[in-house]
Amino acid sequence: MLKQSPIAIAVASALMLAGTAVAGPVADKPMLVAQAATTPAPATAAPAAASKRPAPLRKRAPEAAPAPSNEVMVFDSKGVRLAPFSAAMLAEHLVMETDGFDHKQATQEGTTGRDRLAQDEIQRLCSGKNVKLDDKTTARINEMAAATIKYPEGGIKLGDWKKGRELAWSGFGFRTAHQVDDHSKQGPGANCYNCHQIATDRTGGTLGPELTGYGKIRGINPDMLKYTYDVIYNPHTYFACSNMPRSGAKAILTQQQIMDVMAYLFDPESPVNK
């Protein structure tokens, strides 16, 4: 009993709900008041042109999952039967049945649900079926992303690894629909564990490379600090069309919070390097 509905919009909604990088124009978030670091900052890095990308870390192999069944029970003019669950049906379901996406709903960044569906240039270049980037487009995306990065006035210094750990663990923030995140009660997190294994005291996702021992493996030096700041601020600077969120460029994290997360990755006292 599928009714006709604006499938294209719905598919876009479905993609958004599935957690693909979606970001609308957001207001600049004020920087936090400088936090006193409990650990000495071992090195600083002056803002400079994009540095070379270091050798990649090991990528974790995802665990084998059982093949998903794509058949669902449908009830239509042919009666009750099993039928393949198509993208169109999923879109139909999300729009018609779940009440999950309201285009007029307010977002935490002061826009609407509809604004969140509008793609920016990088999202446009990275969207579509089997996107194959040529070198020119890759370079263009890298450049556009690098141009969004703003560096802290005092240079890149490691912040407080304990605050960074809390941020890395938290997936709170910017969620709308049924469970609206109230930023006045709790600040947005960095959500790093959703995709990365980082320390051994919590299980992380497998979408991104394992970051366990990051500081010990990579070493603390200005180039590495800048590289890591850039990746967290806007990963497309080095990885065009990355799945990783643009935490700095989209004002999810402040500069200070990025440096706190970096302390979690680099600090010898952090569980990441124990």
Ligand code: HEC
């Ligand atoms: C939605 C998934 C996702 C989230 C969330 C995410 N990352 Fe990533 N990250 C990736 C992927 C995937 C890569 C590999 C680069 C690529 O191919 O896009 C990556 C790469 C990196 C790298 C570079 C690794 C290298 O080889 O040098 C660092 C550092 C990193 N992530 C740190 C973080 C931190 C810190 C956070 C939290 C602020 C975070 N990531 C959140 C998916 C994610």
